[in-house]
Amino acid sequence: KAGVTQTPRYLIKTRGQQVTLSCSPISGHRSVSWYQQTPGQGLQFLFEYFSETQRNKGNFPGRFSGRQFSNSRSEMNVSTLELGDSALYLCASSLEPSKEELFFGEGSRLTVL
Amino acid sequence: DAKTTQPTSMDCAEGRAANLPCNHSTISGNEYVYWYRQIHSQGPQYIIHGLKNNETNEMASLIITEDRKSSTLILPHATLRDTAVYYCISLRAGGTSYGKLTFGQGTILTVHP
Numbered sequence: 279k280a281g282v283t284q285t286p287r288y289l290i291k292t293r294g295q296q297v298t299l300s301c302s303p304i305s306g307h308r309s310v311s312w313y314q315q316t317p318g319q320g321l322q323f324l325f326e327y328f329s330e331t332q333r334n335k336g337n338f339p340g341r342f343s344g345r346q347f348s349n350s351r352s353e354m355n356v357s358t359l360e361l362g363d364s365a366l367y368l369c370a371s372s373l374e375p376s377k378e379e380l381f382f383g384e385g386s387r388l389t390v391l
Numbered sequence: 392d393a394k395t396t397q398p399t400s401m402d403c404a405e406g407r408a409a410n411l412p413c414n415h416s417t418i419s420g421n422e423y424v425y426w427y428r429q430i431h432s433q434g435p436q437y438i439i440h441g442l443k444n445n446e447t448n449e450m451a452s453l454i455i456t457e458d459r460k461s462s463t464l465i466l467p468h469a470t471l472r473d474t475a476v477y478y479c480i481s482l483r484a485g486g487t488s489y490g491k492l493t494f495g496q497g498t499i500l501t502v503h504p
Contacts, residue, residue, distance in 0.1 A: 320494050321494040323493065368434050380427075382436065384434050
C-alpha cells in the first residue's frame with residue numbers, strides 16, 4: 279500500500295510569508311503527527327492529531343498550526359515565516375495514537391530567505 | 392522519557408554484523424526502547440522496539456540487558472544501504488506522551504565495501 283505522502287517536497291519562501299504543508303497518511307491510519315528537523319535541534323515534535331482533534335502539542339509558537347480532516351489527511355501551516363523556520367518538516371502516521379510504529383513521509387524541505 | 396546516549400559514529404564492513412549500542416540508564420519500568428534510522432534525505436524508518444525481552448524481526452535484532460540500562464541493535468548482515476543515522480529512543484508507549492518522539496543525535500553508521 280502507498281506510504282505517507284507529503285507535498286510539496288521542496289519549497290522556498292521569504293520572511294513574512296506563510297506556508298501550508300500537506301500530509302496524506304497511509305490508508306487506514308487515523309493518527310498523524312508532525313515534526314520539525316533541523317541540523318542544530320534535531321527532530322522536534324510539533325503536534326499530533328487523531329480523529330480531527332489535536333491530542334498533543336510541542337513547544338512551538340502559535341505561528342505553527344495544523345488540522346486534520348475527516349479523511350485523516352492533515353495540513354500544517356506556518357505564518358509570518360522566519361529564517362529559523364527553514365527545516366525539514368516530517369509527517370508520520372500510525373493506526374492509532376498509542377501504536378508504537380510510526381511511518382514517516384519523506385518530508386517537505388522549507389527554505390526561508 | 393529517559394535520556395539515551397549513543398556513540399557518534401561507527402563503521403562496519405559490508406556483510407558483517409553491525410552492533411549499535413545505546414545507554415538508557417534512567418529508563419523507567421514502563422518505557423520501551425525504540426530504534427529508528429534515517430537514510431539521507433528520507434524520513435525516519437521504524438526498525439524495532441522492545442521492553443524487556445530480546446526482539447527480532449526481518450530487519451534487526453534488539454538485545455536489552457537484564458537491568459534494562461542499555462541495549463544493542465544488531466543488523467546481522469550489513470549492506471551499503473544500511474548506511475544511515477540510527478536513533479535509540481526510550482518512550483512510554485500509549486497515553487499522552489506518545490507522539491512526542493524526540494530523537495537525539497544518533498549514531499552515524501557507515502557500511503563500507
